[in-house]
Amino acid sequence: MSSGLPRRIIKExxxxxxxxxxxxxxxxxxxxxxxxHVHIAGPKDSPFEGGNFKLELFLPEDYPMAAxxxxxxxxxxxxNIDKLGxxxxxxxxxxxxxALQIRTVLLSIQALLxxxxxxxxxxxxxxxxxxxxxxxxxxxxxxxxxxHAH
Amino acid sequence: MAENVIQSLSKDFVHCDICREPYNEPKxxxxxxxxxxxxxxxxxxxxxARPLSCPTCRRTVDLPSTGVNGLPNIFFLVSLMERLEExxxxxxxxxxxxxxxxxxxxxxxxxxxxxxxxxxxCKGTHNQLTRSNDHPMIPSExxxxxxxxxxxxxxxxxxxxxxKEEKVYCYYTQCSQLACQKCATVVHQGHQSxx
Numbered sequence: 001m002s003s004g005l006p007r008r009i010i011k012e013x014x015x016x017x018x019x020x021x022x023x024x025x026x027x028x029x030x031x032x033x034x035x036x037h038v039h040i041a042g043p044k045d046s047p048f049e050g051g052n053f054k055l056e057l058f059l060p061e062d063y064p065m066a067a068x069x070x071x072x073x074x075x076x077x078x079x080n081i082d083k084l085g086x087x088x089x090x091x092x093x094x095x096x097x098x099a100l101q102i103r104t105v106l107l108s109i110q111a112l113l114x115x116x117x118x119x120x121x122x123x124x125x126x127x128x129x130x131x132x133x134x135x136x137x138x139x140x141x142x143x144x145x146x147x148h149a150h
Numbered sequence: 151m152a153e154n155v156i157q158s159l160s161k162d163f164v165h166c167d168i169c170r171e172p173y174n175e176p177k178x179x180x181x182x183x184x185x186x187x188x189x190x191x192x193x194x195x196x197x198x199a200r201p202l203s204c205p206t207c208r209r210t211v212d213l214p215s216t217g218v219n220g221l222p223n224i225f226f227l228v229s230l231m232e233r234l235e236e237x238x239x240x241x242x243x244x245x246x247x248x249x250x251x252x253x254x255x256x257x258x259x260x261x262x263x264x265x266x267x268x269x270x271x272c273k274g275t276h277n278q279l280t281r282s283n284d285h286p287m288i289p290s291e292x293x294x295x296x297x298x299x300x301x302x303x304x305x306x307x308x309x310x311x312x313x314k315e316e317k318v319y320c321y322y323t324q325c326s327q328l329a330c331q332k333c334a335t336v337v338h339q340g341h342q343s344x345x
Contacts, residue, residue: 008170064168065196098193099167099205 005033009059012102024106026057034059038070038106042149043114047141048076051149055085055109057102067096068105077137077144079118079127087112088122164231167206168193172231177221181209184227190218225321225328229308237299240265245293251275260293262286262303281315320345 013033016026023041028034038055042048054073060066070092072085080088091100091108121127130137166173168189175187183206185193194202194213202211214220240260249257249269257267261276263285268276276282286306292298310316310330318328320343329338 011170062196065192094200095208097203097205097208098189 006063008064009033016103021103021107024103024110026102026106034063036102040106040110040113042145043110046114047138048078048113048145048149051145053113053149057106059102064098064101067092067100068102070105070109075144075148077126077141078113079116079121079123079130079137080112082123086122088120164227164234173224173227176224176227177218178224179204179209179211179221181207181211183207184224187218190221194218229328230304233303233306233308234300237296237303240303241294241296241299243293245290258290259287260290262288262306263309 013028020026023043025039026036027038028036036057036059038057040053040055042051042053051074053076056071056073058069060069070087072081072087074085076085082088087109089108089112091097091105116130118127118130126137129140164172166176166186166189167183168185171186173184173186176184177187177190178184181204183204185205193205194217197203202213203209204211240262246256247267249255249272250264250266251268251272255269255271257269259268259270259273260266261268261282264276264282266276267290268287273287276285286302288299288302307317307319308328310318310328310333313330313332316330316332318330320334321328322338322341322343325338325341327338329343334343
């Protein structure tokens, strides 16, 4: 199955297993070594604290020349993540570089949870709420974390 | 200390940030970051719509008219890698072999340049010859110690690629090439060089 898998992907996978990033787990699918089951723990002092967020990550054919495709599977109330779980993050789009890797991408997503950016929204309604009434938005994000992210 | 530096050189500095393998024909960008020629070519093809940027620092790169191929080679990385590899190869062989000169006694030293095991009796002969009197010698008992070998070998002046018996003596900035005395007179007359 993994005979056609580039050495870089094999190396990255091995390192994710042997030296995992704190608060992040990424496990390759048994059927498809380019598809990863990811869990990110909600960062401390963020409205997502205590939550365990499930994501899916897929390495396209031209990875690492093209960015991995990442999506939240767990529902999350965040101005840069939409209803379908798509993430607005520059390094996943035009700021991608082949020197980045799975672990750095997941670290960036973890950082995005700590620092929502309503000025560059993907989920417009959430961003509006975040700008107009931040404390209410944070309360909603906490509530969603309690209900959905466990 | 030196050992740690060499170890970290071989671990952290001879791998391309794109393929994460030891560099294969490394090219240097104006920001001084280096990548394999193939990796850079692939990245350049992938970013055709945008200007090429350094994968590490994102600085925009103005490619020469000849493309990635026209970027400077990095002689330093290549020769460092060759020597780290040489240390690895030497450390794989048997520590104690018959002397390559008299073939009688067990060698106690190993000459890095001649790649020969030499016994105590023949050591004098080897060291008296003008050709070999400046060759670095390693005690046979250290032959299996890869990091010791890396330390010794990486501090040697490399040999010329063309005139294999001559040591390199200068670097030509214009043609980014290392050259020995012979090359200097034949090929590089009048070129700018660093000793």
